[in-house]
Amino acid sequence: MAKDESNTVRLVGGEFYGCVEMYDNVTQQWGPVRGWSLWGLWVDDEHEQIMARADFACKNLGFPGWLATTAYQLSNGTAHSNKWNTVDFQHLTNHYEPSYSSTVPKFILSQHLPTTDGATLHDAIERVVRGPCQSNDYSCRAYYTMCLACAGKQNNGNSQVWTNASSGQATTSEPSTSTENPKPCGDFPWDTDDVTVDCDYDYHDEIQYGDRFVLRGRCTVACHREADLLVGPPYAPWEISGPSLEDGAYYCNTNNRTWFGSQPVCLGQYNNATMVTDESKTIRLVGGEFYGCVEMYDNVTLQWGPVRGWAKWDRWPMYDQRMGWTDLACRNLGFPTGLATLAYLLTNGTVNYEGYATLEDLSWHYEPSYPSTVPKFIASAYLPTTDNATLHDAIDRVVRGPCQSNDRLCNRPYYTMCLVCAGQQNKGNSQDINAQVTCTSDYILVSFPRPTDNSIQTADVQLAAPPCSAEENSTHIYIQAPLTGCGTSRQDTDDDIIYSNTMIINVNASSAVITRHRFIEISVECRLPRRKSVTVNFDPQSSSVFRSHIVGRGEFVISMELYLSNSFRSPVSDYPLSVELGQMLYVQLQVTSDDTNLQLFADTCKATPTEDPDDSNVLYHLIRDGCDQDSTVARYWSPSTLEERFGFQAFAFTSGARKVYLHCDVLLCNATDPTSRCAQGCQAGRRRREAEGDTDVYLLIQGPIVLNDDQTAHDDASTRHAGSMVSFFMGACAVMVFVAMLTGI
Incomplete structure (x- = not known):
């Protein structure tokens, strides 16, 4: 049993469910709380009052809020399907109906909940009956005992998390009983990475549903742009006036401080190549990982065909009845249960509200096309009531061949069973x-x-x-x-x-x-990351060993090779390699991949005197943001999008450094995308977006490279200022070498 802090209220039956009892200081006994009606459960106003009392009692017991007061009776773990049969749609009291002696006290609930701050369940008790109930005292009878299920985990003493009473979802702050609170229902409880939430807590309106109550606050959600449909915003029965509650928004009801709706789920585009099947492969869901249209396999025609027979237009109470078939189909496919048969149409990720057309039936939106020759499985008007029933048991008939003109359930595509399943599919071991x-x-x-x-x-x-x-x-x-x-x-x-x-x-x-x-x-x-950093080097008149063919160790194999001719036929292979200042060097960057739709793009190529591509002392760009920064850079045609070629004149650093390293940052794109970064080419001044961690993973080093003394350029001024560097090309370098020889330096 669960007790409150003062041990004067307890819940007997389970960890979070059972029947509520209170302690009587007069008789020093525990007794049941009674006084809420079972028979008026379908009267909307009374249902609201019952829920409010359940919420009140659960919070007294340290739970975030209430979960339910009704439940379905199970046989071998399966629920009875006929919801209109009161034997199946069990009130928790009717099922448990605890037995008490006539002498225990009975705590009778008042017709009105207390409105003062800090009120407890004791404040909601109108009277205590000590001794047997009078024959005409209906509120004292056993089947009016308060039995319920609470949501979340019990917090003994310091309850800080409150629950959305309409769905059992936790909000992040305690709601206030005052309707002046700008957030009477707390923050929006389903703010996840999958949706973008925009809340207007200044929204205020009244709505007619039983007694009038106030809506305070409205939150809208948006999906990613590729999403087609949104499941989760509240579905409103026709009796509600005021806001239609069919605009894809979530509303806060200040009467019981709860949000209308359930957790939003974004559905992607319909893809008939995506199929979820049952273990016998006789039922499948076509369209997405957990949503789409239901098809069955016909052993007579050896074909797959749609399940049809549920109407779009009769949404109330047909909506509840349709969910019975949804649960049955989803469980057959290995999901815990059904999630929805209705959804809101999206445009660029936001609800496309055009009157009642917004609340799309999934079959109306997808409306898959089938040839007239496929079998059509027509659902029965009644769900099977036997244990372990499958969707096959819910099929009334199979139409093989074209539908008759007067057979509406068969020939109308929007009667096709399309739905959304909840949770993760159980795919075996x-x-x-x-x-x-x-x-x-x-x-x-x-x-x-x-x-x-x-x-x-x-x-x-x-x-x-x-x-x-x-x-x-x-x-x-x-x-x-x-x-x-x-x-x-x-x-x-x-x-x-x-x-x-x-x-x-x-x-x-x-x-x-x-x-x-x-x-x-x-x-x-x-x-596979689209960016890589690769490095080669060259040796002006160097006698050191030069390694030419260095390949990245990342997931994509990218190489950078040097050539001495713009024919790009024979990569450098004889070493040590010696080049003159101003001599043309040719570079080929290449990705080796089976995917011919890749395009390689040299985003940045720079030179440093060390292995560090981000050497802060001396750094010179040949190519930057796809733009040529050095006047000697020449581009060359490549026969494949998997390659890029360019050339430049060899140079030396004026700092006296004896090594030259060339580093290239390489980007991979979709070659068929005309808007890709690769297709855009030069983007001067654009901030390059680095892929996180690429430098550590893909940096390739060649060398060391040691310059001969007579090929090393010196400049006293640049030596004193190590932070500045100048490249020397064909003419300029020749003049400096000549001057050095004259002065004997």
């Missing part, structure tokens, strides 16, 4: 598959240890699309996905190019005639 992903510039390699019982063979492992097949060695099973095949998809972000695929494992498929195991789906993803 994927936690037992310890998969590892290796990312390269050409492929994604997924591997996992071979099960000791040989329950998984290579034939059981596949990717999202053929023809890739798995292989094995003595310890592991592995499968390789090319970046441009076998179902691999690609997404470009500011920092990364993301390749993703799905590995599907059919456990026991090849080792048995039948299987009762689920298909295990493991999503794999490779994020």
